[in-house]
Amino acid sequence: MTQDASKPFLYIVVCAAGVAQGVGxxxxxxxxxxWEVGVIATPLALRFFDTADVEARTGRPIRSAWRAPGDPRPFPDPDAVVVAPATFNTVNKWAAGISDTLALGALCEAxxxxxxxxxxxxxxxxxxxxxxxxxxxxxLGGMGVRFGDPYAGEADEEGGHPQFHWRRALELLPPH
Incomplete structure (x- = not known):
């Protein structure tokens, strides 16, 4: 996939929940x-979705760990951020200003x-x-973060998550 620097850049932060398998x-x-897209995953989230598919779709590596000093930045600064799925742990740590993973650090910085x-x-x-x-x-709402309806994570009879409205995240962002 070729990358287009003229397009706005979206960080998608993925947390460890079963529904994460649908991040594609x-x-x-x-x-x-x-949007150009880069994915940042919590360390545990990497086990919840097809990382090779995500990297092929975005044309970029998935970020999950801090880069070493002097390493190039694999993503440009974000024009917007989507957190989906957002877990209890991530929401609470983020609101408290805890930055103990790259995903939380990116959210606090954004x-x-x-x-x-x-x-x-x-x-x-x-x-x-x-x-x-x-x-x-x-x-977080007081900080201007926009929330979609909560989803409790139940799978349907086929094991899918049809009620998780992925596109809703984009609707919550201002136009670019």
């Missing part, structure tokens, strides 16, 4: 909407740079009821 749908939708951020949560109802999670959503 979001990549395709973003590319159809004229806010500081004023980059628009859209989030599709994937959190069970039991975890969503936790007061820390509710406080995290409120804090």
């Amino acid at each position: 749908k979001l990549i395709t939708a973003a590319q159809e909407a004229d 806010y500081g740079l004023g980059v628009p951020i859209a989030v599709l949560p994937c959190v069970s109802e039991a975890l969503a009821a936790h007061p820390a999670y509710r406080a995290s959503l409120e804090r």
Whole structure:
């Protein structure tokens, strides 16, 4: 895949949830909407989707670990960020300003740079009821982060996740 520096660049941050196996749908939708795409995954998320397919679709390596000093930057600065699926752990750590993974560091930095951020949560109802999670959503919402409807992560009878609305993430972003 050739990369086009004239197109806006979208970071897709992927967290460890079963629905992450469908992240290719979001990549395709973003590319159809004229975005260049780079994927940043939490370390555990790498086991939840086809990494070779994602790299082939984006034409870029998946980022999951910090680069060494002096290593080239594999992605340009983002014009927008989508977090999908966003887990309980990532939402809470991000709201608290914890930056112990590349994914969290990118999210904390994107806010500081004023980059628009859209989030599709994937959190069970039991975890969503936790007061820390509710406080995290409120804090992030106050920071201008836009949230899609929560998804509890249930698979259908065939093991798919048809209710996870990947394209909704792009609708939450301002036009580019």
